Amino acid sequence: MHLGVSESMRECEYSQISTRSSTPMETPYKKRTPKKRKWEIFPGRNKFYCDGRIMMAKQTGVFYLTLILILVTCGLFFSFDCPFLAQQLTPVIPVIGGVLFLFVLGTLLRTSFSDPGVLPRASPDEAADLERQIDVANGGTGYRPPPRTKEVVINGQTVKLKYCFTCKIFRPPRASHCSLCDNCVERFDHHCPWVGNCVGRRNYRFFYMFILSLSFLTIFIFAFVITHIILSSHQNGFLSALKNSPASVLEVVVCFFSVWSIVGLSGFHTYLISSNQTTNEDIKGSWSSKRGKDNYNPYSYGNIFTNCCAALCGPLPPSLIDRRGFVEADVPQLAPPTNGITIYGSTQSQQSHTAAATPLLQHQSSEPVILTTSPENGGTLPGRASLALTGPCTSLPLGQPTPPTSTSSLSCHEAADKLPVHGHTLTHNHSNPLQESLFQHHFLTPEEVPSPPGMLHCGSPMGHSHTTQAGFYDPASQDSLHEDSVRGLVKLSSV
Amino acid sequence: MLAFPTILLIKLICIRVNSLCRPTAYRTSSNQLCSSKVFIQRHYSSGTICKFQTKFPSELESRIDEQQFEETIQTLNNLYAEAEKLGGKSYLEGCLASLTAYTIFLCMETHYEKVLKKIARYIKDQNEKIYAPRGLLLTDPIERGLRVVEITIFEDRSIGSGR
Numbered sequence: 001m002h003l004g005v006s007e008s009m010r011e012c013e014y015s016q017i018s019t020r021s022s023t024p025m026e027t028p029y030k031k032r033t034p035k036k037r038k039w040e041i042f043p044g045r046n047k048f049y050c051d052g053r054i055m056m057a058k059q060t061g062v063f064y065l066t067l068i069l070i071l072v073t074c075g076l077f078f079s080f081d082c083p084f085l086a087q088q089l090t091p092v093i094p095v096i097g098g099v100l101f102l103f104v105l106g107t108l109l110r111t112s113f114s115d116p117g118v119l120p121r122a123s124p125d126e127a128a129d130l131e132r133q134i135d136v137a138n139g140g141t142g143y144r145p146p147p148r149t150k151e152v153v154i155n156g157q158t159v160k161l162k163y164c165f166t167c168k169i170f171r172p173p174r175a176s177h178c179s180l181c182d183n184c185v186e187r188f189d190h191h192c193p194w195v196g197n198c199v200g201r202r203n204y205r206f207f208y209m210f211i212l213s214l215s216f217l218t219i220f221i222f223a224f225v226i227t228h229i230i231l232s233s234h235q236n237g238f239l240s241a242l243k244n245s246p247a248s249v250l251e252v253v254v255c256f257f258s259v260w261s262i263v264g265l266s267g268f269h270t271y272l273i274s275s276n277q278t279t280n281e282d283i284k285g286s287w288s289s290k291r292g293k294d295n296y297n298p299y300s301y302g303n304i305f306t307n308c309c310a311a312l313c314g315p316l317p318p319s320l321i322d323r324r325g326f327v328e329a330d331v332p333q334l335a336p337p338t339n340g341i342t343i344y345g346s347t348q349s350q351q352s353h354t355a356a357a358t359p360l361l362q363h364q365s366s367e368p369v370i371l372t373t374s375p376e377n378g379g380t381l382p383g384r385a386s387l388a389l390t391g392p393c394t395s396l397p398l399g400q401p402t403p404p405t406s407t408s409s410l411s412c413h414e415a416a417d418k419l420p421v422h423g424h425t426l427t428h429n430h431s432n433p434l435q436e437s438l439f440q441h442h443f444l445t446p447e448e449v450p451s452p453p454g455m456l457h458c459g460s461p462m463g464h465s466h467t468t469q470a471g472f473y474d475p476a477s478q479d480s481l482h483e484d485s486v487r488g489l490v491k492l493s494s495v
Numbered sequence: 496m497l498a499f500p501t502i503l504l505i506k507l508i509c510i511r512v513n514s515l516c517r518p519t520a521y522r523t524s525s526n527q528l529c530s531s532k533v534f535i536q537r538h539y540s541s542g543t544i545c546k547f548q549t550k551f552p553s554e555l556e557s558r559i560d561e562q563q564f565e566e567t568i569q570t571l572n573n574l575y576a577e578a579e580k581l582g583g584k585s586y587l588e589g590c591l592a593s594l595t596a597y598t599i600f601l602c603m604e605t606h607y608e609k610v611l612k613k614i615a616r617y618i619k620d621q622n623e624k625i626y627a628p629r630g631l632l633l634t635d636p637i638e639r640g641l642r643v644v645e646i647t648i649f650e651d652r653s654i655g656s657g658r
Contacts, residue, residue, distance in 0.1 A: 106596050120640035125532050152539045169642055172537075173543055187543065209593070299542060310581050312587030314605045317579070320640040336588065 041321035044183040052323040054113040056196045057181050063112055063196030070108070072213075073254050074101045076247040077221050081228045084245075088231055093224060100217040107210035108195065115319040116200030117186035118177060119167060127168035134163075155298035174299070176280055189443060190279045199279075202319065205312045208269050215259070215266045222255035273311045274304040528651050535568065535644040545575035547636070547644050554648060558629050562571035567621055567633070568644065571614065611637055 039052035047056045056063070074097070083095040107278045122130070148163035148171050161170045163443055164177050167184045171177070176188035187201035199207045225248045232241035242249060272282060276299050281287060287297035301307050512541040522552060538548045549568045551561045588606055592599050604612075618635050626633050626646075 089616065103596075110597065117644070122642065126534055126639070126643055126645070129532065129534050154540060154542050158540070173539055205593075252539065306581075309586055309589075313586045313593070314581055315579055315585045315589070316605055317593075317607055317613065318605070320637070 036327045037323065038321070038327055041327060042321070042323065044118065045181050046118075046183070048323065055115050055323065056112055057191065057193075059180070059193065059199065060196040062193040066108070066194045066196075069254065069258075070101075070104060073221065073251055074217075076251055077225065079246040080245050080493050081225055081251070083233065084228055085224055089227075097217075097220060097224075100213060100220060103213045104210065104217050107206050107213060111192075111199070111203045111206040111210050112196045114197075114203045114206070115321060116198040117202040117317070118181075118187060118198075118200075118319075118321050119169065119172075119184040120321050121166070122168040130163075130168065130170070133297075157296065157298040159298070174278060174281070186281055187278060202317060205316075208266075208273065208312065211262060211266045211269060215263045218258050218262055222259060223465060225251045225255070253353050274307050276300040276307040276311065290439070504562050522644070528649060530649050533646045533648065535646065537642060544579050545636075545641050546572045552646075555646065558631055558648065559625070563625060567625075570617065571636070574610055574614050574617065578607045578614075600639070 027319075037052050039055070042048070045058045047058055047060065048054065049056070077097065078094060078101075082097065085093045148170075150163075152159050152161055152173070154173060159173050161173065163170050164237040166177060167180060169184065170306040172186060174187045177184045177185050178188065178191050180191050181198055183198070185200035186197050187204070189199040189204055189207070191198045192207070195207065195210070197203070214343050228245070229241055229248055229252075232244065236244065268280075272279065275297065277287060277297060281297075285291060287295060289295055301310060315423055391481075498595070532556065533552045538546045547568050549565050549572075551564055564605040564645050585606060614637070615635055618633050623631050630651065632647040632649070634647070636642070636644050639645055644658060
């Protein structure tokens with residue numbers, strides 16, 4: 001008995017030592033924590049489904065509206081109008097309608113569910129390095145310097161690269177920070193609530209194909225429903241034709257109002273693609289000749305055909321955020337953690353915690369789980385709810401004229417739909433409110449909380465705890481294990 | 496040899512002490528294995544394509560040839576340019592993909608992904624042959640969101656026992 005006790009005590013001691021020097025996963029007495037995927041600790045305001053395969057913005061209500069509108073209208077068309085048309089005219093009509101419908105749905109889902117080109121946030125080391133460089137450039141003064149910018153000459157045009165206080169990076173050209181999703185997105189076009197996602201480099205072509213095919217579908221349904229009503233009224237009279245298929249009336253109404261905005265939007269985006277501009281740039285007039293006679297778009301390839309090919313058929317870059325990868329807190333690897341976000345908070349953790357942070361990994365890891373998986377479950381914790389509520393409000397601090405339900409101040413669709421005039425071909429009509437909103441968006445970013453813990457400008461206490469706790473995934477032990485493996489290589493080579 | 500327990504002891508001390516260090520420069524009182532990081536930023540003068548600056552950082556002066564370093568970065572730049580190149584092949588792939596509603600990518604990799612794999616192999620190769628023997632480690636930029644090339648500089652200043 002005595003031996004057994006001392007053995008168990010020895011075992012306990014052994015496991016305590018091994019906890020400090022090795023991964024928590026190897027300890028037999030600790031409960032095995034399932035490996036986390038990176039989407040679970042993603043710092044942006046996104047929702048993930050299907051274990052990280054699907055990525056959307058936080059507010060998806062309008063996306064469901066879009067989906068319902070399309071499904072209901074097409075459903076009514078196929079049920080009520082197509083039998084008549086197939087009989088009277090040709091069965092090719094429902095076939096074409098079906099193909100268009102599937103294409104619209106496919107491109108919509110692809111736009112909504114894919115990563116628009118989110119730039120992962122800087123790792124703490126990178127952020128510290130940049131801060132140091134900026135301090136040196138500013139002469140090391142103590143006071144808060146003005147918004148940080150870097151100038152770069154691209155194809156003869158001077159472009160300003162802005163520093164993103166949230167992501168702690170100098171944004172590449174054409175990238176912008178979406179305040180709704182709280183991410184920097186490459187080649188940011190706009191945040192589209194109808195699609196429930198940002199439109200950026202990786203999903204712009206799907207977005208364009210969606211609106212183009214939706215224009216064709218809308219015109220197609222509109223035309224054939226009118227044809228159905230006309231043909232039917234030849235046989236039975238106009239009023240009885242309407243009474244026989246009331247669904248047709250609904251379809252006509254929906255299509256009539258959609259056609260103007262969607263066809264207009266397609267035209268606008270066709271223009272943008274052919275001149276290789278983003279909605280952002282066009283609205284701000286970045287490359288407009290009105291700014292200066294030497295002002296031109298440095299990204300354009302010179303001719304419309306190349307611009308179109310590049311936008312629609314160019315290589316599709318892979319996602320930079322690796323949502324389905326595992327958080328490498330425990331596995332010793334030669335490569336450092338792949339996603340900077342996992343060690344984001346470690347600047348604070350390293351300074352304020354000892355190596356006992358390793359057992360804390362187990363404890364702290366549960367908290368980010370709660371915080372980050374709540375969007376997945378559809379429900380929100382009070383903390384998250386307060387973030388959600390205050391988010392749109394504080395992202396529009398300068399008195400946006402948009403209604404509270406339309407959370408996007410950046411969406412062209414929103415502004416276009418509010419205006420009595422048609423879509424986006426008449427840019428001068430909507431440029432002012434949108435320009436204002438975009439300028440405000442851009443003024444926002446330098447004014448976001450500049451200190452490292454303030455990742456979310458609205459819910460900073462929550463945001464801070466979220467990021468620092470997310471950081472506990474990878475304290476110094478990961479670096480030292482990584483160092484050990486390279487040290488081994490160094491030793492081998494020195495022999 | 497006393498190597499193994501000494502190394503274990505050193506590891507334990509390192510872990511404890513490293514946690515108290517600043518993230519970018521780990522300096523300990525017992526002068527164990529320390530690392531600092533150098534970041535090679537992106538170069539945007541050619542537009543939005545992925546390209547890294549070839550300017551030689553001063554921290555690497557004592558470790559590696561400027562020419563060797565530039566060659567590595569230049570090769571990386573060329574590989575990224577190949578990934579993002581617009582040409583007949585990429586257009587064909589794009590058109591084929593849109594015709595098959597992008598389902599073709601369930602079976603095959605995109606050209607970009609193929610080149611990224613090539614880059615990963617190149618970096619691994621460079622690390623093994625050139626950088627690790629000099630106490631340096633290149634991190635694949637894709638792991639940093641294509642923002643930087645991170646080079647970790649290791650300074651092995653162990654106490655001297657157990658060698």
